[in-house]
Amino acid sequence: xxxxxxxxxxxxxxxxxxxxxxxxxxxxxxxxxxxxxxxxxxxxxxxxxxxxxxxxxxxxxxxxxxxxxxxxxxxxxxxxxxxxxxxxxxxxxxxxxxxxxxxxxxxxxxxxxxxxxxxxxxxxxxxxxxxxxxxxxxxxxxxxxxxxxxxxxxxxxxxxxxxxxxxxxxxxxxxxxxxxxxxxxxxxxxxxxxxxxxxxxxxxxxxxxxxxxxxxxxxxxxxxxxxxxxxxxxxxxxxxxxxxxxxxxxxxxxxxxxxxxxxxxxxxxxxxxxxxxxxxxxxxxxxxxxxxxxxxxxxxxxxxxxxxxxxxxxxxxxxxxxxxxxxxxxxxxxxxxxxxxxxx
Amino acid sequence: xxxxxxxxxxxxxxxxxxxxxxxxxxxxxxxxxxxxxxxxxxxxxxxxxxxxxxxxxxxxxxxxxxxxxxxxxxxxxxxxxxxxxxxxxxxxxxxxxxxxxxxxxxxxxxxxxxxxxxxxxxxxxxxxxxxxxxxxxxxxxxxxxxxxxxxxxxxxxxxxxxxxxxxxxxxxxxxxxxxxxxxxxxxxxxxxxxxxxxxxxxxxxxxxxxxxxxxxxxxxxxxxxxxxxxxxxxxxxxxxxxxxxxxxxxxxxxxxxxxxxxxxxxxxxxxxxxxxxxxxxxxxxxxxxxxxxxxxxxxxxxxxxxxxxxxxxxxxxxxxxxxxxxxxxxxxxxxxxxxxxxxxxxxxxxxxxxxxxxxxxxxxxxxxxxxxxxxxxxxxxxxxxxxxxxxxxxxxxxxxxxxxxxxxxxxxxxxxxxxxxxxxxxxxxxxxxxxxxxxxxxxxxxxxxxxxxxxxx
Numbered sequence: 001x002x003x004x005x006x007x008x009x010x011x012x013x014x015x016x017x018x019x020x021x022x023x024x025x026x027x028x029x030x031x032x033x034x035x036x037x038x039x040x041x042x043x044x045x046x047x048x049x050x051x052x053x054x055x056x057x058x059x060x061x062x063x064x065x066x067x068x069x070x071x072x073x074x075x076x077x078x079x080x081x082x083x084x085x086x087x088x089x090x091x092x093x094x095x096x097x098x099x100x101x102x103x104x105x106x107x108x109x110x111x112x113x114x115x116x117x118x119x120x121x122x123x124x125x126x127x128x129x130x131x132x133x134x135x136x137x138x139x140x141x142x143x144x145x146x147x148x149x150x151x152x153x154x155x156x157x158x159x160x161x162x163x164x165x166x167x168x169x170x171x172x173x174x175x176x177x178x179x180x181x182x183x184x185x186x187x188x189x190x191x192x193x194x195x196x197x198x199x200x201x202x203x204x205x206x207x208x209x210x211x212x213x214x215x216x217x218x219x220x221x222x223x224x225x226x227x228x229x230x231x232x233x234x235x236x237x238x239x240x241x242x243x244x245x246x247x248x249x250x251x252x253x254x255x256x257x258x259x260x261x262x263x264x265x266x267x268x269x270x271x272x273x274x275x276x277x278x279x280x281x282x283x284x285x286x287x288x289x290x291x292x293x294x295x296x297x298x299x300x301x302x303x304x305x306x307x308x309x310x311x312x313x314x315x316x317x318x319x320x321x322x323x324x325x326x327x328x329x330x331x332x333x334x335x336x337x338x339x340x341x342x343x344x
Numbered sequence: 345x346x347x348x349x350x351x352x353x354x355x356x357x358x359x360x361x362x363x364x365x366x367x368x369x370x371x372x373x374x375x376x377x378x379x380x381x382x383x384x385x386x387x388x389x390x391x392x393x394x395x396x397x398x399x400x401x402x403x404x405x406x407x408x409x410x411x412x413x414x415x416x417x418x419x420x421x422x423x424x425x426x427x428x429x430x431x432x433x434x435x436x437x438x439x440x441x442x443x444x445x446x447x448x449x450x451x452x453x454x455x456x457x458x459x460x461x462x463x464x465x466x467x468x469x470x471x472x473x474x475x476x477x478x479x480x481x482x483x484x485x486x487x488x489x490x491x492x493x494x495x496x497x498x499x500x501x502x503x504x505x506x507x508x509x510x511x512x513x514x515x516x517x518x519x520x521x522x523x524x525x526x527x528x529x530x531x532x533x534x535x536x537x538x539x540x541x542x543x544x545x546x547x548x549x550x551x552x553x554x555x556x557x558x559x560x561x562x563x564x565x566x567x568x569x570x571x572x573x574x575x576x577x578x579x580x581x582x583x584x585x586x587x588x589x590x591x592x593x594x595x596x597x598x599x600x601x602x603x604x605x606x607x608x609x610x611x612x613x614x615x616x617x618x619x620x621x622x623x624x625x626x627x628x629x630x631x632x633x634x635x636x637x638x639x640x641x642x643x644x645x646x647x648x649x650x651x652x653x654x655x656x657x658x659x660x661x662x663x664x665x666x667x668x669x670x671x672x673x674x675x676x677x678x679x680x681x682x683x684x685x686x687x688x689x690x691x692x693x694x695x696x697x698x699x700x701x702x703x704x705x706x707x708x709x710x711x712x713x714x715x716x717x718x719x720x721x722x723x724x725x726x727x728x729x730x731x732x733x734x735x736x737x738x739x740x741x742x743x744x745x746x747x748x749x750x751x752x753x754x755x756x757x758x759x760x761x762x763x764x765x766x767x768x769x770x771x772x773x774x775x776x777x778x779x780x781x782x783x784x785x786x787x788x789x790x791x792x793x794x795x796x797x798x799x800x801x
Contacts, residue, residue: 105467320431329416330414330444
């Protein structure tokens with residue numbers, strides 16, 4: 001098979017002057033496919049370019065008349081971009097709550113095809129939102145720091161371990177600054193919902209002078225260097241992708257429960273090319289849920305749990321419940337409680 | 345002779361039509377009721393979930409440090425997601441000022457103590473909104489907090505569409521079943537009427553007995569009237585036949601006297617035109633007298649067939665006796681009469697009547713034959729039945745009129761100048777039918793062939 005078009009790469013970092021052009025900030029942009037193609041599919045996404053590029057290239061290979069303009073931004077900026085009225089076709093985001101709000105407030109349009117039937121019920125909201133990845137929220141530890149200690153398997157174990165070895169872990173625990181990170185906020189609220197032990201753990205972590213980070217990569221790097229002993233509520237897929245740090249980290253899925261985050265895709269209401277956007281959704285869904293494992297799919301594939309509730313791995317439920325913690329008063333109350341517990 | 349009735353509509357069609365129409369109306373009412381009920385139930389369900397959500401939010405509202413605090417419960421919104429995948433909106437007001445939520449939700453009106461519901465367009469869709477209020481005291485000042493939770497109605501509409509489909513199918517099923525039952529009921533309801541019509545129309549032409557079979561109450565007046573009509577008809581028929589017989593008898597005797605006088609007069613008169621006039625007179629007298637005779641015969645046949653006497657009748661003996669008597673008449677016109685027989689069949693019957701029938705048939709044959717003609721008779725048995733066949737060579741019956749030749753006063757188109765009343769073949773038929781046989785008419789060769797068939801004894 002001949003490549004009709006060599007994907008042209010234009011990666012531009014506009015961090016500084018983006019705000020002058022747009023009402024939102026972008027972190028990167030990638031154009032794939034023939035720049036003169038009939039259809040330009042515009043995607044705004046939170047997923048890093050290097051992770052997603054093979055999947056985009058596969059789509060353009062299969063559809064040579066389509067070119068993709070792939071824009072990366074943080075989840076809050078994705079939300080802003082959509083609300084600002086800039087005309088994107090698709091919004092791909094790991095912020096399930098923000099995606100739900102976009103859809104609930106009418107910024108998305110429904111889509112269904114043979115491929116959308118592959119998505120399990122809990123991964124499809126109103127035929128507007130489609131999950132295309134399952135990623136576990138994990139504990140990442142430095143094996144060196146845990147030398148001589150048993151690796152904790154549950155949050156109870158972790159609490160006991162921290163209490164018993166306060167000196168070893170003081171100032172060496174990391175987690176998201178949830179007032180900065182949308183993902184961290186989502187994981188913390190889901191944690192709080194899932195179990196009372198989250199607040200006990202938070203208090204213990206607060207007592208030990210936990211450090212707060214904006215981003216996953218920074219935490220993982222600090223664990224690998226041994227600067228911190230462990231990072232709590234880190235996306236396992238990101239940690240696993242950092243093969244360069246594999247020597248210094250270990251990913252632990254806690255056995256009492258492990259939250260699973262779903263990346264979701266939605267066709268936007270004002271999409272200039274809704275049919276093409278539908279094709280891309282099909283492409284994403286086949287890669288995520290189809291029977292064949294495709295090498296360009298960047299996320300781990302889990303056997304879809306039948307009983308989503310009983311399993312240890314619990315996918316976050318899409319639905320209006322996610323709107324609750326987006327409420328301004330609720331957020332303020334949660335943050336205040338969290339800061340109290342974390343002694344921040 | 346039967347005339348078809350003037351038909352206007354059909355009871356069966358009308359009954360079926362009305363019953364089917366009734367079922368259709370009932371089915372439609374049923375479907376509407378079901379859909380309406382489903383709509384109410386679905387709406388009530390949505391309302392109660394919305395109100396549960398509103399209540400759960402109101403329950404978390406407290407006053408803390410002189411400020412109203414809201415702790416939006418996760419379940420308040422997620423419970424709505426469990427029922428349907430509809431969009432969800434909420435708003436919390438304190439004394440009309442927005443605390444949190446969607447500020448542009450529609451006005452809830454006056455929710456009242458129990459809470460209120462409104463349906464309104466919102467966010468390019470239609471929403472159902474539940475609202476409730478509660479009074480909180482903040483530093484001694486009462487503040488009214490108003491909580492509204494709203495949901496789009498797509499799930500409700502889907503449920504309704506599904507219920508409507510099921511309701512429609514049930515309605516159609518009900519209608520088909522009811523229509524089927526309507527047809528069956530009508531058929532069985534009208535059966536007594538059909539039975540009566542069948543019983544009456546199967547009767548022989550002379551059967552004037554009253555209807556005796558049991559009939560349903562509703563048909564009793566009809567049958568009673570029918571029976572009394574039959575009674576009157578029978579009485580009137582017998583009266584008129586008596587009258588005709590009496591009249592014929594009284595006319596015949598004076599006719600005979602007049603004819604005798606006319607013949608005497610003919611001998612005396614010389615002038616040819618006078619002779620012709622008298623001859624014409626005699627011919628007319630013959631015709632009248634013959635008609636009177638046949639009318640008498642017919643009355644006699646009618647009487648005797650009503651009270652049929654049965655004895656052994658030897659057909660050959662009877663026929664030869666009759667030929668002997670008719671030979672002088674035939675000889676007058678040089679007509680040959682021949683009889684041919686195999687055996688001497690015996691039948692059960694009234695000899696006088698059978699002789700009368702055969703005489704009328706032979707009379708006809710002689711009458712229509714040309715001078716020098718030939719009438720032959722054959723007597724025998726075939727398939728257990730005895731028969732007497734009379735053939736002439738006088739041209740036969742007019743084609744197309746065979747079937748009505750035995751009706752009263754019917755005469756062939758070729759009867760022309762022949763003397764006759766049209767009763768001869770009627771008498772023959774009535775006699776044969778009274779004996780359980782039949783009179784067969786056909787054309788064979790250059791003449792008519794009339795066969796008297798008697799049943800096997």
